Amino acid sequence: MLDGLRIIEIEGLGPAPFAGMLLADLGADVIIVHRKGGKPAPGMPERSLIDRGKRSIELDLKAPDDVDRLQRLVARSEALIEGFRPGVMERLGLGPEDLAVINADLVYGRMTGWGQGGPRAMTAGHDLNYISVSGAAWFSGSPGEPPLTPPTLVGDIGGGALYLTVGVLAGVMAARAGRGGCVVDAAIVDGSAHMMNLLMALAQTGGLSMTRGQSLLDGPHWSRTYACSDGGFISVQCLEPKFYAELLTRLKLAGDPDLTSQFDRSQWPRQTALLAGVFVRQPRNHWEHLFAGSDACVAPTLSPVEAMAEPHMAARNIWQQIDGVLQAAPAPRFSSRPDATPGKIPVRGQHTEEILNWLEDD
Secondary structure, three states: OOOOOEEEEEOOOOHHHHHHHHHHHOOOEEEEEEEOOOOOOOOOOOOOHHHOOOEEEEEOOOOHHHHHHHHHHHHOOOEEEEOOOOOHHHHOOOOHHHHHOOOOOOEEEEEEOOOOOOOOOOOOOOHHHHHHHHOOOOOOOOOOOOOOOOOOHHHHHHHHHHHHHHHHHHHHHHHHHHHOOEEEEEEHHHHHHHHOHHHHHHHOOOOOOOOOOOOOOOOOOOEEEEEOOOOOEEEEEOOOHHHHHHHHHHOOOOOOOOOOOOOOHHHHHHHHHHHHHHHOOOOHHHHHHHHOOOOOOEEEEOOHHHHHHOHHHHHOOOEEEEOOEEEEOOOOOEOOEOOOOOOOOOOOOOOHHHHHHHHHHO
16 A cells, blocks of 8 residues: 555664554555664564565665665655764764655654653663553553553553654655645654544543443443453453343343443442452353354453464464464455565565665666
8 A cells, every 4th residue: 555655664663663653554566674784682583473465675774885775765765763862873974854855755754762851861761661651551550559561551551652653654645745744743742642532532421430340341341351260361341331232141140230230339348349259250261152253342352372262363364374483464444455465574684785776776
């Protein structure tokens, strides 16, 4: 879908590389600039899954010849993305103003936790810090317990990479319309707070309370995960009364006076304990079979490996094992390209000679 769009990605960690992967999944020519002679960050593999579909060139951005090569790449590209603290690229002579001289239409995507400005902009932080300050972590976990540390899906990916991707594509559209290049300031605190607007809409009708455990999505017995007898877990989230009625019918609890008041907040803790006592009596597959095909909004909580074999996930071929790496298929899907497959994961510097030859020939 993005054939013809070339994007330069400066090697980094977390959300910026993920945004590059998403853009490559969608067909963009993403050239990742790996550090010459560098090694992956601690805990990361030599060939990273989030580099799939990209072309890799190794450059030393402190060496004049390689800076010149990067500048020539920028001249032939529509966007650049980087994920350093504010000022790092400027000190290399590769900040937005420097590169605008080379390409006035360049969309310069900047990915940070705190943003390019503000009191915290120059301080270190990680995913949990950003979503804690933004308010996005407030409703995680059970009432009476400290908020949980969620996976990086909420901050790095949701509030970071996805907003960077949208921002870059919006900037490219504007540049192609003749409005020139721009800088995209994608901050995880901004994006994760923006994601909360769906919940803020509930606050307008009283459905969201700033007291943890008293809102429609973080307190009820019908909106949580329960343990099963085999150590597995089952998720329940039947918000609408007709779906809640289906839950009780399947559990043979319809008409039970202890469970009829679905929205009485004062009863939620006791009702949660009642359902916990029900679900823990049977293994997960019992509940899977009991609720199969129903509208009770009940589903198993699966690991990625288990999800790969789940019938619905398997039918859509969502989880795939490619070259020994478990990975999810590109998303979203398009009617014009229904069978999109992930690109190959490059070796660091794999395309250096190819790209340098192209720069010389162009």
